[in-house]
Amino acid sequence: MPELAPDRHDERFDLTDDFLRAIIRWENAPHNRTGEDKSWVEQLIADTRDHYRRAVRIR
């Protein structure tokens, strides 16, 4: 995890037109159309969390 900067509100992330256009293009990609099955996202997150929950220090 990268080091987080202090919570300074004078710092802003610049939402450029290019970025917003890219977002819209991405959300309209075939894998993001209404009706797509996203079970794999939930399963992946659950499996990852389960994996770390079971981890034990051995040395």
Place this chain on the structure above:
Amino acid sequence: MSDYKPFLRLLRSLAQRNVRYIMIGVWAANYYARSGAHVFATNDRDFFLPPDPPNLLNAWNASRESGYELWSGDDPLGEPLDRWLADRVVSTRANTTAIHPAGVAVDFTLDMKGFDFETVWGERRLFRVDDVEVPVARLAHIVESKARVNRPKDRLFLATWEEALRDLLKEEE
């Protein structure tokens, strides 16, 4: 116990009770990933609800029947779960949280920075998890709201998405 089944149970119960909610935040943004490489680690599952007391009460009842406990901040939500309590929570725009013993926590929020519920609801995507339709906010709405909230973790999220998108779109060209 894995998180998957308790969360699915909640999604199913919300759908059966016709609760109006939209998944927002980083958890919702993860639904737009194309592979696990672009799934962002988070514990925050945020559901955006309209300021409608009967709907909120319905969400609470769906949670409880799915095995979740309800909290308001650090305190258990009062009893009984009724219209009076829902009116109070809506009038103060307070968050409530449904927590399952398996470690699943879902925030019911009545605010999404920069957006009203009907705008986000009107442009929602309906994705599927198992046999349940899940209403998810547009990625553009999630990103714009994150930019307005502007905490360090929001800026980190936005910077990560910007970099990932640049690579992904380049791959597609």
